[in-house]
Amino acid sequence: MSDTQAHNGSNADTSILLVEDEQDLLELLEYNLEREGYKVRTATTGEAGLKAVRSELPDMILLDLMLPGMDGLEVCRTLKSRENTAVVPVIMLTAKGEESDIVRGLELGADDYITKPFSPRVLLARIRALLRRSVDGVIEGDDSRTIDTGQVVIDLERHEVRSSGDVVDLTATEFKLLRLLAARRGRVFTRQQIIESIHEGFAAVTDRSVDVQVVSLRRKLGDVGQQIETVRGVGYRFRD
Template sequence: MGKEKILVVEDEEAIQELIRYNLNKDGYDRVRCCESGEEALAAATEFAPDLILLDLMLPGMDGLAVCRRLKSDTRTSAIPIIMLTAKSEESDIVIGLEMGADDYLPKPFSPKVLIARIKSVLRRVKPSDAEAAAGTIKRGPLCMNRGTREALLDGRPMTLTFSEFETLYLLARRPGWVYTRGQIVNEVKGDDYPVTERAIDVQMVSIRRKLGTHGDLIETVRGVGYRFVQD
């Protein structure tokens, strides 16, 4: 805790200091702040942060352009990004997530929620997840093994199509991570289902039905996509 370096890209000084204060308070004392996209790109390579908080509304180069540059550069592409957005920026959220951003947080936000999101993203990107390495994941009542194509719910086998299995596994692998419909389409290549963005919505209805009383494990993020609820 606290060893991770965090880069805050925010042009409003009051918000910048609020974020820094709450990060320091929670033990994250390796924090660097910058106010523009150009500064962010330089800091991302020089400071080498473990996570970037990126405001989308920046002077000059906006946050989406910064995200695009970071994710296209091999030196910075693996750095997780949490976008800080206004509620009216749904289309920008989708674009940012499609570019590879890891999460988003609409303004105004609670400092407690911000810290929780940071911890969640940092946990997800750590390569030490033994169950993920083994291809097996367990999320509450759900247990899935990608190698054997087995899915158990409350210990009982689930009957899933290829695409349904891949979609549920994708979401359950990273609880709390928002996937756009386009990202799900790109990940799911099953021949047994017409995988289009509209088909994803239909497929989610089927998966939730098969989850039964646990259907609320999959959450719809309005205007963006879907995510598996966090443990």
């Protein structure tokens, strides 16, 4: 057994379903994931991917958007509409220029995306971060009464925020925005998702209003505010 395999032995119980129709990329990703100790299954079409999920529920799905037949967006929609598969984290594999598809995928419930071409090391880091949040229960984090990012502590019962130990005075909307992003660190939220979550879909709230709220929140958080990243053309996330 190699040092890498020994070091990553704890991944052996973690299964990843890779749905990708480019054979070269499929083999490269499969090799790198197995080298990290993950149990990998593959599918080259959306239909085959859904069939694989039905036979054995994976811990994570890497899903290419551009698939023959049923595309990745339809696969994501199907997965997130079913109770038993809705909780499985999904990372979308996208090509440059698919900005609108990225937004749609995130709105359908995908947890993250990575744009081709990408480094396997970057993908592995994203996978580890997302799996860690799943295990820690941070993805659903709303049940916890405190959200602690290390630099920001949000007390949901007291409706209080501390940044680097200092109390930060936020409006009700800014508090909801920070709670949404911090509870799901690393996940990208589109502006529309933010509107629906913290403004209950109120029609008068525009994308520009969300941008203004983010700027204000960053300013009030000081240096920690830079943890809130703009994902160009998509939305915002709290850096993990």
